[in-house]
Amino acid sequence: MGTSDDDVAAPFWAAVRDRGVLAMQRCLACAHIRYPVSAVCPRCLHDGYEWQDLSGRGTVLSSVTFHRAYRPEWAGLVPYDVLFVELDEGPRMFSAPAPDHRAxxxxxxRVRVVPAELLPGEVVPCFERAESEVAG
Ligand SMILES: [Zn+2]
Structure with a gap:
């Protein structure tokens, strides 16, 4: 039985769904935080890693409103915003505002991660504003 990318990514989704936190692979050789999930470190090619909980905090690099669905199953969400966030630990990820934080x-x-069920049965990491924080 091989190991698919979905298998490797399972702890990422379980952390969001069960604990509401972002967890990512931390390279055992160089400590690089991998995102997206990968079989080997993109920086040093070492394959060893451990899962590490992140702070879930970051800064918005860009915000774009989509008027067409990127995936067919998102058609009911149009128009929707897509955020590009740089996490405090370094990784950059595309995500969405939490449903009650659209604008x-x-x-x-400054933002912090919050789990949201944008589609039934699909809990994903979204972001809400962290009002009290000032971007550094
Ligand atoms: Zn590495």
């Missing part, structure tokens, strides 16, 4: 994501906005 006001300027570049530089």
């Amino acid at each position: 006001g994501f300027a570049v530089g906005q």
Whole structure:
């Protein structure tokens, strides 16, 4: 039985779904935080890693409104916003505002992760504004 990317990524999704946190692979050789999930470290090619909980905090690099669905199953969500967030630990990820935080994501906005069921049965890491924080 081989190991698919889905198998490797299972702890990422379980952390979001069960604990509401972001967990990512931390390279055992160089400590690089891998994202997206990968079989080997993109920086040093070592295959050893451990899962590490992240702070879930980051800064918005860009915010774009989609008027067409990127995936067919998202058609009911149009128009929707897509955020590009740089996490405090370094990785950059595309995500979405939490359902009750649709507007006001300027570049530089401090955010924190919050799990949201955007589609039935599909809990994904979204972001809400972290009002009390100032971008550094
Ligand atoms: Zn590495």
